[in-house]
Amino acid sequence: MYDQTMHPMSSAASNALMSLQNRGATNSANTSGAAAASTAGNVAQNLFENPAIQPSSVINLSNSSDVVIGPMTQYQGPVTIYQYMDATVEARSMQANGGGITHNRHTASATSVQTLSTSSKILFAFILIVLIIIGFIAYLELRHNNKNETKREILFGNNYDTGTFPNLGNGHLVVDREQWGTSEQTKNLTYPLSHPIPYVMITHVGVQSTPCYNIYKCSIKMRTLQDSSIAEKGLPDISSNFYVGNDGNIYVGRGWDYANTYANHSLSVTFMGDYIRHIPDERQLDAVKYLLAYGITNKHLAIDYKLVAQNQTKSTRSPGLNVYKEIIKWPHWYPCGMDGNPRCGVELGMSGTWNGTM
Structure with missing residues (x-):
């Protein structure tokens, strides 16, 4: 849709276009659809040949295909399109996505720390359990040895060392x-x-x-x-x-x-x-x-x-x-x-x- 604001220099062209439209409307009652199409084509040709004639705000088209309004550029051969994004726009986009790469890095880092912390806790718990088991075994062994030494007659005084000769x-x-x-x-x-x-x-x-x-x-x-x-x-x-x-x-x-x-x-x-x-x-x-x-x-x-x-x-x-x-x-x-x-x-x-x- 074109801008509806009319240029001051296009009033004459507008009058001429309206005159043409009125004329075309009168003739359309007496002529066939082919004559109306020919008249519309002549009007369009005049618009391209005379830039001073500006189009109206509304263009009605019917039973047409491949219609082009305004200039058209055609390229023969492969075309590559490069898109450049403003840094401000990119920053806003990343912010809208939750922080982008930085946010992802922080999230990955937090996940790694959490995983490491969990592994450390498991390792610490395992070591603690092993130490408790070793301590319990040592306690039982010491108690067993003390019990044996209590039963065994200590013949020769206080210089009797466990596991050695008195x-x-x-x-x-x-x-x-x-x-x-x-x-x-x-x-x-x-x-x-x-x-x-x-x-x-x-x-x-x-x-x-x-x-x-x-x-x-x-x-x-x-x-x-x-x-x-x-x-x-x-x-x-x-x-x-x-x-x-x-x-x-x-x-x-x-x-x-x-x-x-x-x-x-x-x-x-x-x-x-x-x-x-x-x-x-x-x-x-x-x-x-x-x-x-x-x-x-x-x-x-x-x-x-x-x-x-x-x-x-x-x-x-x-x-x-x-x-x-x-x-x-x-x-x-x-x-x-x-x-x-x-x-x-x-x-x-x-x-x-x-x-x-x-």
């Missing part, structure tokens, strides 16, 4: 039954040893037994002595309460709480070797002194206990001359059963010969 002091270890490899064939001991114990008796293995100088050899010797006591002598367990090797360590036999095979009311300590032929090591003698001092401190032994050699209680060469001449120098040695002295244990009603089969 230490009497000055490097003298105490090797327990499980540690030297006790037999499973032992019978339950039935004769308890009352505390405090009034007598300590010193013996040796004898029978041309060679001393042992390390924990490996001494452990083998302990198991051999135990097997011999059970199989050959018919005893329920190894004979003595404690044994001492030339390595300076103490090996647990029947321990503090059960009577030895020789006599009740006594604690027997056996030197592992034949000390008629061999000389006891200084560390071996020292270990026995530490053991007896511990016994007094923990009230296993009477504070005035009597120390005797086995050859004072029966006819034997045990504990060997080389051990005997050492222990008679110790302060608790008691000369019973020799040189006219009363026999050992008579004051307790013990039998004359300490040679029981307990």
